[in-house]
Amino acid sequence: MDKTQQQQHNDAATPMDAAAQSFDSPDPAGDDTQAPQERGALPTTAADTLAMIRRQAQTGVTPDTAESTDGTAAPDALPTINVDDLTAPAWDNDPYGDIVNYFAATPMGDTWGMIGDRPALPRQGVIQIDAKPKQGKSFAALAIAVALLGDAESFANLTPMGDRPKCIIIADTEMSSSTLQRRGRGVYNTIGDTATRRLITLQLAKYPAAERWGRLQKYVAAYNPDILVIDNLTNMLPNVNDQNDASFACEQLATMSSSRTIIAVIHQNKSQEDTSATGAIGSKLTQMAVERYTAKRQNGVFYLMPVIARDTEIPDGEADRKQMSLTFAVAKDEADPLSIAKFVDGKPMADRAAEEEAADNAAKWRQQFATIFADTDTLSSGEMVERLLAKYYDCRTAAKNAIKNAKAAGVIYKTSDAHLAPYKLVATN
Numbered sequence: 025m026d027k028t029q030q031q032q033h034n035d036a037a038t039p040m041d042a043a044a045q046s047f048d049s050p051d052p053a054g055d056d057t058q059a060p061q062e063r064g065a066l067p068t069t070a071a072d073t074l075a076m077i078r079r080q081a082q083t084g085v086t087p088d089t090a091e092s093t094d095g096t097a098a099p100d101a102l103p104t105i106n107v108d109d110l111t112a113p114a115w116d117n118d119p120y121g122d123i124v125n126y127f128a129a130t131p132m133g134d135t136w137g138m139i140g141d142r143p144a145l146p147r148q149g150v151i152q153i154d155a156k157p158k159q160g161k162s163f164a165a166l167a168i169a170v171a172l173l174g175d176a177e178s179f180a181n182l183t184p185m186g187d188r189p190k191c192i193i194i195a196d197t198e199m200s201s202s203t204l205q206r207r208g209r210g211v212y213n214t215i216g217d218t219a220t221r222r223l224i225t226l227q228l229a230k231y232p233a234a235e236r237w238g239r240l241q242k243y244v245a246a247y248n249p250d251i252l253v254i255d256n257l258t259n260m261l262p263n264v265n266d267q268n269d270a271s272f273a274c275e276q277l278a279t280m281s282s283s284r285t286i287i288a289v290i291h292q293n294k295s296q297e298d299t300s301a302t303g304a305i306g307s308k309l310t311q312m313a314v315e316r317y318t319a320k321r322q323n324g325v326f327y328l329m330p331v332i333a334r335d336t337e338i339p340d341g342e343a344d345r346k347q348m349s350l351t352f353a354v355a356k357d358e359a360d361p362l363s364i365a366k367f368v369d370g371k372p373m374a375d376r377a378a379e380e381e382a383a384d385n386a387a388k389w390r391q392q393f394a395t396i397f398a399d400t401d402t403l404s405s406g407e408m409v410e411r412l413l414a415k416y417y418d419c420r421t422a423a424k425n426a427i428k429n430a431k432a433a434g435v436i437y438k439t440s441d442a443h444l445a446p447y448k449l450v451a452t453n
Contacts (some may be wrong), residue, residue: 190247325353
């Protein structure tokens with residue numbers, strides 16, 4: 025910009041300049057809001073400062089990029105605002121647009137829904153889902169998508185709040201095309217045509233780790249999803265234990281999650297006692313996550329149990345966490361390859377789980393007592409106790425508890441109410 029253009033620019037009044045004149049200026053007709061005439065001169069009032077910042081934003085000319093009249097670089101003078109001069113909240117006159125308005129309306133709420141009576145699934149930030157292998161991490165992420173896109177009444181205990189997500193992308197890094205297709209058809213069977221338009225599944229496993237971020241970012245830019253699921257995050261890194269790789273991945277997550285929810289699925293360490301997420305990326309992910317869940321599969325029912333949640337006290341016991349869990353089941357048959365729902369075979373999941381747990385318990389005790397009874401189905405009380413003592417190394421408490429549990433499971437029963445009545449092994453169907 026030459027001197028003539030610069031002078032014309034300084035003389036021109038823009039709408040933003042006019043707004044600046046009315047800000048904290050006792051004399052709108054005065055010269056207080058005019059740009060400093062000498063290059064490098066600093067503003068003296070809040071209105072001067074705002075006018076300078078706005079001009080710089082419009083023209084791209086800043087103190088550190090403009091040239092002085094003698095051809096040398098202008099002084100590196102950054103404008104400052106004197107907050108004592110402000111007569112309105114800072115966000116009302118934000119020159120750059122990044123100041124948070126503490127009282128701005130949030131009609132959609134801060135979360136996508138309620139799990140039970142707890143607000144859950146923040147609309148911005150990273151949510152971590154971790155577990156041991158085959159515990160339902162991927163199904164849990166898929167279940168969230170189904171619940172938010174489909175009919176909440178037919179789903180478990182997730183109640184959507186506010187606007188539903190317009191688009192969810194699941195970026196899968198480990199499954200085959202056939203597996204993803206089967207799951208996709210199952211989601212279609214559950215929520216209908218919505219699954220073909222609003223739920224987009226990407227297969228990134230066929231690309232090297234170095235290419236996956238780039239391909240993912242293209243789809244994020246094109247579809248602008250409200251929720252992005254990355255399953256499994258470790259496969260987005262060349263080396264999960266490398267600190268630089270982990271830092272790069274977290275930078276990508278932080279940038280993309282500033283305007284959406286990212287659900288990052290990751291394995292736990294192999295040791296059964298160690299429930300932390302794997303590698304350097306696992307440690308960094310846990311530090312940045314706004315919520316953390318762990319998945320557990322039991323008797324055909326999946327539990328997505330909270331571990332970390334903002335503004336919510338999470339109990340330590342697994343039984344208590346189950347009460348706060350997102351709970352769902354997966355039904356499989358030829359007509360319905362995968363259906364995520366609250367009911368399975370017409371029965372509530374809780375009832376189905378209780379039945380299967382009882383059946384598993386009975387099978388365990390039947391296996392033990394089939395060995396005790398050997399080739400007969402009836403034993404005297406004394407004989408059975410003697411055989412149990414031999415099995416449990418003369419521990420009478422263990423023998424007594426075994427009889428009690430086997431009776432409760434319906435595996436054995438006494439032939440009469442007599443104290444020393446024989447025991448009978450219940451026949452199998």
